[in-house]
Amino acid sequence: TKSDGKGAFRFYEHSLAERLQARLNMERALHQALEQNQFVLHYQPRVDSMTGELRSLEALVRWNHPDLGLVPPLSFIPLAEETGMILRLGDLVLEQACAQIARWKQLHLPVVPVSINVSPYQFNHGDIRRTFAACLKRHDLEATLVEIEITESSMMGEQAEVSAELTALRAMGIKLLVDDFGTGFSSLSQLQRLDMDGLKVDRAFTSELVKKPEGEVFFRAIMSMAHALGMHVVAEGVETEEQLHALRALACDEIQGYFISRPVPSAEAELLLQKRFLL
Ligand code: C2E
Ligand code: CA
Numbered sequence: 001t002k003s004d005g006k007g008a009f010r011f012y013e014h015s016l017a018e019r020l021q022a023r024l025n026m027e028r029a030l031h032q033a034l035e036q037n038q039f040v041l042h043y044q045p046r047v048d049s050m051t052g053e054l055r056s057l058e059a060l061v062r063w064n065h066p067d068l069g070l071v072p073p074l075s076f077i078p079l080a081e082e083t084g085m086i087l088r089l090g091d092l093v094l095e096q097a098c099a100q101i102a103r104w105k106q107l108h109l110p111v112v113p114v115s116i117n118v119s120p121y122q123f124n125h126g127d128i129r130r131t132f133a134a135c136l137k138r139h140d141l142e143a144t145l146v147e148i149e150i151t152e153s154s155m156m157g158e159q160a161e162v163s164a165e166l167t168a169l170r171a172m173g174i175k176l177l178v179d180d181f182g183t184g185f186s187s188l189s190q191l192q193r194l195d196m197d198g199l200k201v202d203r204a205f206t207s208e209l210v211k212k213p214e215g216e217v218f219f220r221a222i223m224s225m226a227h228a229l230g231m232h233v234v235a236e237g238v239e240t241e242e243q244l245h246a247l248r249a250l251a252c253d254e255i256q257g258y259f260i261s262r263p264v265p266s267a268e269a270e271l272l273l274q275k276r277f278l279l
């Protein structure tokens with residue numbers, strides 16, 4: 001019928017226009033969010049798999065949207081990367097993390113390094129080295145109090161430049177971790193050349209570990225090669241005690257995941273600094 005036809009036409013017309021409009025709105029909102037700093041960090045602990053000792057807190061950004069509430073990073077990080085806004089967002093994240101560590105230090109809390117996610121775009125277009133150095137200096141922090149997490153894909157970028165950048169960061173005393181390991185295409189020889197400190201194995205592999213027999217084979221191979229190359233291994237997305245036990249049996253060094261704690265706001269993270277995790 002006529003109305004069906006019109007409805008169908010309008011559906012397509014709207015879906016294109018709406019998507020463009022939605023994207024524009026989102027871009028505008030993100031610009032405003034950057035100006036007004038509507039971003040907050042939540043922190044998720046990473047602990048020693050044997051002793052439960054707290055090793056680090058990973059900073060995970062959320063957009064505290066005036067109408068929508070806390071928006072998860074995967075719904076705005078990709079747009080921030082596409083538009084280059086990730087540079088300013090990255091600066092805000094770093095600044096907030098360093099300010100937080102400095103506050104915890106002032107309160108004489110037993111601080112641990114805060115681990116910061118850095119996008120490939122920041123590596124290729126930003127000045128990571130100087131940004132980090134300046135922020136640490138501004139807050140009078142030792143470089144060992146921050147760590148950088150980068151995905152395998154960002155290390156594959158402009159090889160020589162990325163490699164020089166990583167070397168400089170490491171020389172400053174900043175630890176470097178490969179994020180989502182196993183989802184990209186880096187070879188362990190590349191990792192050794194780049195002298196990474198640790199591997200964070202993607203949570204897909206943690207979940208397969210106790211589900212599929214091949215899962216254990218994969219982990220065992222990673223473990224032995226990483227250790228031989230002087231890197232420690234972190235399992236991401238540990239949700240069950242069964243997974244913890246399997247990881248311990250494989251001598252996986254550290255774990256992170258809901259089994260230990262979800263990412264929490266800074267006030268709760270402050271309590272985690274003083275907590276003993278009993279595994
Ligand atoms: P990621 O770096 O791999 O961070 C881990 C993600 O897994 C977090 O999601 C965390 O909440 C979630 N997670 C932790 N433990 C578990 C678990 O046991 N089970 C399950 N199912 N999930 C778990 P979140 O906070 O939504 O962050 C998503 C991604 O957004 C991060 O993945 C990271 O790639 C990116 N991201 C977050 N903050 C930043 C940032 O400040 N800068 C950049 N460039 N990216 C960020
Ligand atoms: Ca990460």
Ligand code: CA
Pocket residue numbers: 179180200202236
């Ligand atoms: Ca990860």
Ligand code: CA
Pocket residue numbers: 195196197229230231
């Ligand atoms: Ca090493």
